[in-house]
Amino acid sequence: xxxxxxxxxxxxxxxxxxxxxxxxxxxxxxxxxxxxxxxxxxxxxxxxxxxxxxxxxxxxxxxxxxxxxxxxxxxxxxxxxxxxxxxxxxxxxxxxxxxxxxxxxxxxxxxxxxxxxxxxxxxxxxxxxxxxxxxxxxxxxxxxxxxxxxxxxxxxxxxxxxxxxxxxxxxxxxxxxxxxxxxxxxxxxxxxxxxxxxxxxxxxxxxxxxxxxxxxxxxxxxxxxxxxxxxxxxxxxxxxxxxxxxxxxxxxxxxxxxxxxxxxxxxxxxxxxxxxxxxxxxxxxxxxxxxxxxxxxxxxxxxxxxxxxxxxxxxxxxxxxxxxxxxxxxxxxxxxxxxxxxxxxxxxxxxxxxxxxxxxxxxxxxxxxxxxxxxxxxxxxxxxx
Numbered sequence: 001x002x003x004x005x006x007x008x009x010x011x012x013x014x015x016x017x018x019x020x021x022x023x024x025x026x027x028x029x030x031x032x033x034x035x036x037x038x039x040x041x042x043x044x045x046x047x048x049x050x051x052x053x054x055x056x057x058x059x060x061x062x063x064x065x066x067x068x069x070x071x072x073x074x075x076x077x078x079x080x081x082x083x084x085x086x087x088x089x090x091x092x093x094x095x096x097x098x099x100x101x102x103x104x105x106x107x108x109x110x111x112x113x114x115x116x117x118x119x120x121x122x123x124x125x126x127x128x129x130x131x132x133x134x135x136x137x138x139x140x141x142x143x144x145x146x147x148x149x150x151x152x153x154x155x156x157x158x159x160x161x162x163x164x165x166x167x168x169x170x171x172x173x174x175x176x177x178x179x180x181x182x183x184x185x186x187x188x189x190x191x192x193x194x195x196x197x198x199x200x201x202x203x204x205x206x207x208x209x210x211x212x213x214x215x216x217x218x219x220x221x222x223x224x225x226x227x228x229x230x231x232x233x234x235x236x237x238x239x240x241x242x243x244x245x246x247x248x249x250x251x252x253x254x255x256x257x258x259x260x261x262x263x264x265x266x267x268x269x270x271x272x273x274x275x276x277x278x279x280x281x282x283x284x285x286x287x288x289x290x291x292x293x294x295x296x297x298x299x300x301x302x303x304x305x306x307x308x309x310x311x312x313x314x315x316x317x318x319x320x321x322x323x324x325x326x327x328x329x330x331x332x333x334x335x336x337x338x339x340x341x342x343x344x345x346x347x348x349x350x351x352x353x354x355x356x357x358x359x360x361x362x363x364x365x366x367x368x369x370x371x372x373x374x375x376x377x378x379x380x381x382x383x384x385x
């Protein structure tokens with residue numbers, strides 16, 4: 001039995017951290033504790049692990065949290081019912097009416113919607129900044145700034161931010177740095193080791209990896225923040241069920257091998273698109289002409305499975321291409337074993353239309369799966385005409 005899996009390599013931690021054989025039965029896979037409540041040792045006598053009611057804690061969820069913390073190199077992890085629930089918990093824990101945050105100019109539309117349409121009504125203000133421009137970020141920070149919210153790579157334009165440098169700028173201004181690590185996953189980069197204070201995930205994506213579960217997570221080294229998040233999650237109830245936690249935990253076991261294949265395929269596809277006459281521009285940090293290619297190579301293990309491109313013939317041609325693929329399924333979300341295609345302006349990022357975060361109308365986003373890459377290339381070539 002592995003006594004301390006956190007001291008081992010990534011692939012070993014993904015399989016063993018928080019997942020020791022069951023001490024009673026010897027089961028090698030963590031059981032699905034499909035229970036809502038727990039027998040107590042006496043009135044007010046909660047058993048070890050806060051197991052009194054499954055909104056508060058559940059052993060399957062605990063195993064997932066231990067694995068997530070080990071993979072991100074953090075001390076504490078909390079699982080949530082969705083990635084947006086995780087983001088909401090961080091924002092509501094760290095911010096109060098009158099506070100301010102700095103938001104990257106290229107973030108997931110749902111994150112922008114939550115901040116712009118919900119938190120602003122609660123008295124929170126925000127400034128949009130190019131996170132690749134440290135002077136612009138520094139200028140955006142105010143005395144009341146509490147968070148700098150970063151995606152890297154960004155969604156959907158695959159921009160790269162310097163996590164270590166951003167952490168320094170945020171901390172100089174008395175703010176915390178939050179990194180949404182959904183696109184990269186802890187296999188490709190570990191923001192806490194680069195100075196970030198909080199990491200958030202939509203575990204729906206690469207961590208679950210099979211498009212069959214919705215979830216989210218927060219990882220941090222701060223015990224105080226963990227307790228605040230734990231309290232809020234218990235009070236608001238945004239918890240994943242035991243089966244959802246189990247599915248995500250199962251997905252983690254193969255994260256490393258899946259990410260290698262995602263990266264292999266995405267690199268081939270990005271190179272092919274860069275040479276296609278119908279493509280004006282490809283956004284992929286693995287291409288040498290990407291403006292932050294060297295930074296991505298420095299802080300990431302590889303360049304990820306997401307690719308976006310701008311169609312040379314405009315928006316309608318982009319829409320037609322997204323509708324013509326066969327293997328690339330027209331659908332939102334990302335990070336599953338199957339390849340997906342979407343039009344961000346009409347789909348995942350419709351909520352940023354008319355804002356500083358509006359995406360190019362001719363943009364197409366690909367979540368490159370683990371199929372045979374020659375089949376994927378042929379599919380795209382047919383759709384592009």
